[in-house]
Amino acid sequence: xxxxxxxxxxxxxxxxxxxxxxxxxxxxxxxxxxxxxxxxxxxxxxxxxxxxxxxxxxxxxxxxxxxxxxxxxxxxxxxxxxxxxxxxxxxxxxxxxxxxxxxxxxxxxxxxxxxxxxxxxxxxxxxxxxxxxxxxxxxxxxxxxxxxxxxxxxxxxxxx
Amino acid sequence: xxxxxxxxxxxxxxxxxxxxxxxxxxxxxxxxxxxxxxxxxxxxxxxxxxxxxxxxxxxxxxxxxxxxxxxxxxxxxxxxxxxxxxxxxxxxxxxxxxxxxxxxxxxxxxxxxxxxxxxxxxxxxxxxxxxxxxxxxxxxxxxxxxxxxxxxxxxxxxxxxxxxxxxxxxxxxxxxxxxxxxxxxxxxxxxxxxxxxxxxxxxxxxxxxxxxxxxxxxxxxxxxxxxxxxxxxxxxxxxxxxxxxxxxx
Numbered sequence: 526x527x528x529x530x531x532x533x534x535x536x537x538x539x540x541x542x543x544x545x546x547x548x549x550x551x552x553x554x555x556x557x558x559x560x561x562x563x564x565x566x567x568x569x570x571x572x573x574x575x576x577x578x579x580x581x582x583x584x585x586x587x588x589x590x591x592x593x594x595x596x597x598x599x600x601x602x603x604x605x606x607x608x609x610x611x612x613x614x615x616x617x618x619x620x621x622x623x624x625x626x627x628x629x630x631x632x633x634x635x636x637x638x639x640x641x642x643x644x645x646x647x648x649x650x651x652x653x654x655x656x657x658x659x660x661x662x663x664x665x666x667x668x669x670x671x672x673x674x675x676x677x678x679x680x681x682x683x684x685x
Numbered sequence: 686x687x688x689x690x691x692x693x694x695x696x697x698x699x700x701x702x703x704x705x706x707x708x709x710x711x712x713x714x715x716x717x718x719x720x721x722x723x724x725x726x727x728x729x730x731x732x733x734x735x736x737x738x739x740x741x742x743x744x745x746x747x748x749x750x751x752x753x754x755x756x757x758x759x760x761x762x763x764x765x766x767x768x769x770x771x772x773x774x775x776x777x778x779x780x781x782x783x784x785x786x787x788x789x790x791x792x793x794x795x796x797x798x799x800x801x802x803x804x805x806x807x808x809x810x811x812x813x814x815x816x817x818x819x820x821x822x823x824x825x826x827x828x829x830x831x832x833x834x835x836x837x838x839x840x841x842x843x844x845x846x847x848x849x850x851x852x853x854x855x856x857x858x859x860x861x862x863x864x865x866x867x868x869x870x871x872x873x874x875x876x877x878x879x880x881x882x883x884x885x886x887x888x889x890x891x892x893x894x895x896x897x898x899x900x901x902x903x904x905x906x907x908x909x910x911x912x913x914x915x916x917x918x919x920x921x922x923x924x925x926x927x928x929x930x931x932x933x934x
Contacts, residue, residue, distance in 0.1 A: 544875075547706060550714035551817035555724065556825055561781040562728050568733035571778045574757050584744065617767045683701070 706815075707807040715814055719804060724812040727789045728798075731796060760784055760914070767918035772837070774923050776918065783822060784914035787813055791876055791906030795883075795899065813905075814877040816869065823869035826917040827861065834924035842924070868913060875909045914923055 707718035738753035745755050760781035764773040767780075793799075794811020800807055812818045834842035846857040879902040885896035 534803065546816050547717070548817060548820065549716065550711070551717040551720055551815065552821045552824075554716065555720070555812075555818050558721075558724065558728070559786060559821060559825060562731065562786060563778050565732060566782050566785070567778040568737055569732060569739060570753065571757065571781060573739040573742055574754055575761075575777070577744075577746070577750075578754060578757065580856040626784055 701912070705807040707804045717817060719806070719807045719809050719813050720815045720818060723793065723799065723809050723890070724790070724818070727870060728792055729787060731785055731789060756785070759782070763911075763915060764918050766916060768908055768922035768925060772922075773918075776829075776921055779825075780914050780918045780921075783917055784910050787822070787872065787913050788907060788910035790818075791910055792903065793903050793908055794876065794880060810880055811876055813872055813909075814880055816873050819869040819873040820865070822872070822913070823840070823865035826868060826920060827865045829917065830864075830920040830924040833921045837925045845924075864916075868916060872909050875905055899934055 690751040706720075707722075709721075717930040734753065735750065738749040741750075743750060757777075761773070763776055764777050764780045767773075768776055790811045790813045796812060799809035827844070831842075834845070838844075846854055848857075879898075883895050883899055883902055886898055
């Protein structure tokens with residue numbers, strides 16, 4: 526057994542066409558085979574999967590663009606809404622301001638009216654008072670006149 | 686028992702069967718049968734996986750489609766980086782097939798227990814540990830970059846031989862020979878050496894000890910596939926761009 530293996534090994538080594546660097550028809554056939562493999566894989570693997578990858582890229586890109594567009598639109602809408610909100614707020618403030626002003630005006634007016642009325646009343650009362658005072662003074666003067674005449678009469682009668 | 690024999694008779698390291706081939710005679714051509722057998726396995730595997738992955742292409746990939754799309758993206762990136770955004774697309778099948786074929790070949794050599802199948806002569810191993818395969822791939826790469834150069838720049842492609850100065854003409858011409866030579870021998874040497882190291886270690890210590898080397902071999906195999914594909918793409922890119930010189934090792 527050992528001998529037979531030994532013998533085979535020797536025989537193989539002695540074979541003229543053996544060896545590590547034995548170039549023969551394997552080379553061109555392998556090249557042809559490889560080119561065939563490249564062609565087959567191109568049809569079976571690179572093309573379909575490459576198309577799938579490219580298509581997916583396109584799909585993602587278009588989706589992204591779409592999403593970006595939608596985002597822009599949403600932002601625009603939000604901005605418009607903000608503007609509207611600000612506008613409304615300003616309007617409401619204007620309304621409030623106007624109402625306040627009007628209320629103030631009304632209040633001022635009524636205060637003025639009330640003051641005027643009070644003034645008028647006071648003036649009337651004053652006038653009445655004055656009248657009464659005058660009357661009282663007149664009465665007083667008459668009495669003074671009467672009294673002075675009596676005193677005069679008394680004095681005159683006493684003197685005579 | 687076979688192991689014992691080899692240990693006792695170091696000269697029968699031919700047991701590793703370096704340089705032995707299963708010869709097929711077709712007409713008056715001689716073929717290395719074991720290389721074709723494993724390469725058919727590799728090709729069949731690639732085609733099968735491609736068919737399975739693209740049988741039902743979904744927009745949201747899953748399973749095998751996902752894996753193969755990852756592989757394709759990887760190959761595209763590789764080609765894009767070396768050839769450039771504008772020109773890389775037609776070269777993806779070539780560079781990608783180089784990468785996939787070499788990668789699957791190398792890993793099949795390391796992972797599939799070929800030795801369980803006995804051949805009358807020679808033994809099954811990675812197709813890339815036969816010089817014919819690597820030279821074929823390297824020559825195809827040479828053809829590819831010549832084609833790329835001529836189709837993109839016409840006869841102006843020859844101008845690259847006297848760039849940057851005509852003094853470099855001999856070196857530039859030499860480069861066209863060293864490129865396929867280095868490509869083929871790098872791959873061939875790495876894969877063969879790796880398999881030899883593993884085989885020798887297995888012969889000496891059959892248990893556990895060869896494991897780290899095997900894992901290293903897997904790593905090297907993947908790197909070699911990447912290097913081959915990257916260099917091929919770089920040569921093609923160089924031929925298209927027309928900036929001579931620069932060797933990407």
